[in-house]
Amino acid sequence: GQNIDQPTEMTATEGAIVQINCTYQTSGFNGLFWYQQHAGEAPTFLSYNVLDGLEEKGRFSSFLSRSKGYSYLLLKELQMKDSASYLCAVNSWGKLQFGAGTQVVVTP
């Protein structure tokens, strides 16, 4: 079956770094997406990885290891506005399979 696992919640202080892990077991793989979703709002696209390695985009970076079925999203220099749910999603045969999301709480 399809399985996307990520922690339910993480707490970090402003200015710190947080790493959100995502492990997946899917029947196909055509890339992995990370989305950010603030409460009551639309999920917004953050990053896409299809090859192994690190993709950096400002304060956010995403890493992928296809052999390990593993990805992480790294948030640096945390800001209060980064408090949100972060969704990991795998493109498996053209369909996005989502994890349940990781709620990140940033404290002052």
Add this chain to the structure above:
Amino acid sequence: ETGVTQTPRHLVMGMTNKKSLKCEQHLGHNAMYWYKQSAKKPLELMFVYSLEERVENNSVPSRFSPECPNSSHLFLHLHTLQPEDSALYLCASSQEPPGTSGTTDTQYFGPGTRLTVL
């Protein structure tokens, strides 16, 4: 961000009502999607339309009926719903139809309709 819009944002309905959710995308995309998001659960794909043709129906009950009159508009018609159907219903669109890979498959979401069934 007004790329994908959804109306209404909130909807309360009884189990015998009939209502419709509307989604409109202004991105020139060719594929549109309906998802259901329940608390603490992963997004569940309900329907996929590619170039106005339904290409995916993830075993959704018939009380949910989608309609895609053109590539910019998507509707979800609701009738005789159950309380467990209460959730956030999200619409999304992507440039290319599903099945391709790469960033052209990136889905862009609307803000959702918060549905409560009494």
